[in-house]
Amino acid sequence: MSDQIRIVVAGAERQVDAGATAADLFADDPTVIAARIGGDLVDLARALRDGDKVEPVEISSDDGRAILRHSTAHVLAQAVQELFGDAKLGIGPPVENGFYYDFDVAEPFTPEDLKHLEKQMQRIIKERQQFVRRPVSDDEARAELADEPYKLELIGLKGGAGDAEGASVEVGAGELTIYDNVRRGGEVAWKDLCRGPHLPTTKNIPAFKLMRVAGAYWRGSEKNPQLQRIYGTAWESKEAQQEYLDRLAEAERRDHRKLGTELDLFSFPEEIGSGLAVFHPKGGVLRKEMEDYSRRRHEDAGYEFVYTPHITKANLFEISGHLDWYAEGMYPPMHMDEERDADGNVRKAGQDYYLKPMNCPFHILIYRSRGRSYRELPLRMFEFGSVYRYEKSGVVHGLTRVRGMTQDDAHIFTTAERMREELADLLIFVLDLLKDYGLDDFYLELSTKNPDKYVGEDEVWDRATDTLREVATASGLELVPDPGGAAFYGPKISVQAKDAIGRTWQMSTIQLDFNLPELFELEYTAADGSRQRPIMIHRALFGSIERFVGVLTEHYAGAFPPWLSPVQVVGIPIADDHVPHLDQVAAKLREHGVRVEVDTSDDRMQKKIRTAQKQKVPYMLLAGDDDVSKGAVSFRYRDGSQKNGVPVDDAVAEIVDAVRRRVQI
């Protein structure tokens, strides 16, 4: 077999012996752990064929990391079955930043179990077990995996293509394969149904860590049994893993729930109930600044302000369809005004009142309160409207998922002709405003019709979706499709913003609605005297104010730009004698609306600095004899830098200017 075959390696043509493997091509580069042949990822052990186009896959590439993580998941599963003989295997795919593997075990795993499993995994890795691919027939696979009920189920699904998250990692659309983990002596230590590819050996796992255990439904459905899922992470180097762990630690430091307590912004009193926040004075300042600025911008953009109640009779939500579609997400009704006679018979039927989960029906009633002319469209109604949603108990989370929240909600009623222009303006308005709050890295998501859940005519959907897509494309931002992600009543664009450490948050949504104008029979009189139906646009910019406070807190790590800082300036006297001087400076700042405090406590100057620093106050103004004699103050900024002997008027001007321009410092 000295025949030669011709292949293309990383773009360059080469001749190799027939029977050569991808491993032979990249033997001198240990960072290559798999290959891509003609677009398919394959093991390095794969034999090459004439004409193959081969690319190396480095362990630090996206594909390489996924393979690394998938292989690490296998090692975890092997360790689990070695330590817990009766554990049945679910699936174990790579995910962003790591992997998981699901197991059916009699007893849930404990944190100590994770430690033992990590040790066992280390042993397996040290043994340098080879991942060996072996094609099998369906029947062979069934015979070999007779003890693995979940795997058998997957075999039955083969070809049904990816209806379960992660399942496609185990069984592809083509032939089935089993991966044997082979010890150096040739003994098969373990095996798993898997499509691969895998690392050459377990020794190719440079760094991994088991992170946590959690319950997870088999194949993602509530109706299925719940398995125990172990999450882990794996990286191409110890350094890369440490960086990842550092990133997690940084996210933890920024956690708005923690900062909310430390900075005295808000809390969630148990007495009120899950998912219901109260804002303390400092959080109140922050929120008020956010709201005030938003109001001003909305005024400038031609919005009119409306106010509506928090509860309503059921009838409103019967008309709107909310009780049909979303009743389980609503707080249960309050039954009012029922009267009974002495025998307990109903004498007067009561009424059900609901807390509102959305503001739109109320705004619609305002629209419908009188006849409307095309001349007054687009009609833009804005409200900071509080809504209540009965979120399932397990999903409530800080300020980002609550049961009571205030939306910066607007509804725009427009003619079909004007829709496009209105949407284009709206998108610019939304992005501009978000930028003023300090978010400036966006992409857009276009959620289109869910074929199983929608109302309205296809033709209207298509036209609206096209319009949204055109407007989104014209913005120049990246547009990510979200097929089937639309609400039943219309397509939407959502603005996704990346924060300071690269996490994305869904912020604003701009949503078209063909349903409610129909259900409420909204009309306007057109120029030709005919009655026309307006199109309705829902849009919330912050999503909810609570959530936006949470996002901004994490984005800024609590160090808000001066205009949003609850306390903008703290005056710190070197000694008590310098207090009067700082009081004068503070008075000047207050004349300009600056939120300033002078720290007259008994603490020493150093301690006062520490206190202000921990509260992330943007400006510390110190004054001692030198400053007082010169009519000056000395700045200390949050980064620890200082600027000494600044004349008071200059200092005031600097601060006032930064607040006015809403810059971060």
Add this chain to the structure above:
RNA sequence: GCCCGAAUAGCUCAGCUGGUCAGAGCAACCGCCUUGUAAGCGGUAGGUCGUCGGUUCGAAUCCGACUUCGGGCUCCA
């Protein structure tokens, strides 16, 4: 809603297998002290150990239910 874990002073946490175990630091309050960029010193006060029930001679500690929180799953108009 489901699985797992957690709940001790305003905050962060100690308190091992039930028997001086109700503690520490910070914060608060009261004194004393005070001159240049992240903690001066001393003292005082604070908790029915999330709630309710059970086991026990005895429960912060063991068991159950509930509440709330955390991590996931599912969900997110």
